[in-house]
Amino acid sequence: MWAAILLTALGCYLLKLAGLSVPDSLLAHPTMQRVAELLPVAMLAALIGTQTFGAGSALTIDPRLAGLAVAVAALLLRAPFLVVVALAAVTAAVLRML
């Protein structure tokens, strides 16, 4: 078990370091820059999707979706980050208590 844990730790660290160590010259290419800029957009959106609808390996609709909807409304009203996050949490928590 320890061998697997340490291997995972080393591998995950090297994966993180690899991304930070790509030479600037490679990233200077306009296409690479565009891809690197768009990656967080796509991956954050994907995380929002799986974070909202995922339940293990199943899809579900639950109070998280209401929380996200309230977050959208708060963002449209230009609410600050903390307010957006807190409103989403309170919405989901209250719906679960009902």
Add this chain to the structure above:
Amino acid sequence: MASARRQIVRDALAVGIATGAYGVSFGAIAVATGLDVLQACALSALVFTGASQFAFVGVVAAGGAPMAGAATALLLGSRNTLYGLRLTSLLGLRGAPRAAGAQLVIDESTAMAVTRHDREHARLGFFATGLSVFVLWNLATLAGALGGRALGDPRDLGLDAAVGAAFLALLWPRLTTPINRAIAVAAALVAVALLPLVPAGVPVLVAAGVAVVAGLGVRR
């Protein structure tokens, strides 16, 4: 500007609390899977990327070999490489700061860095968020491993919704162009559609392909 810096630190702490709380779940699940407290804490401190950690204990819990768990964890860890591609020019780290910063490359620290307009604020967002998540995630893992489920379910506090909302709030400023909006919607649809079909974590990696395709194909 001092107030802008203060706000970044405040937001970083909030992200750390919302995300870190899940360390309780991780610690409890890890121990329930048969790991001891030290092994659970080692995973949080050394691996420090939630999706990979949950995948590791998930495979072991399902009766898989620890090395199979390691392989799955590494596959999921590759998304941090993709984050690094974006962060490297943004943060401009070299030497020891880069070696130390690498451990903090995760979803949340990346998201809190890429929304800044200059390097100084990007670095602050990255390190403040990375460190606050790191500290709280590890403390929560220890608490979860020791106390198990007695500490309660983060979902009762709506923290599962808070994490999604935090990602949305971080993504929001980038949704100003039609191309970015289309990419975000397509990526989310791809990830959700794949979720029931492939192992956990893979949907987000495939969704990253949307950015690659768009980046190669679209001329701005």
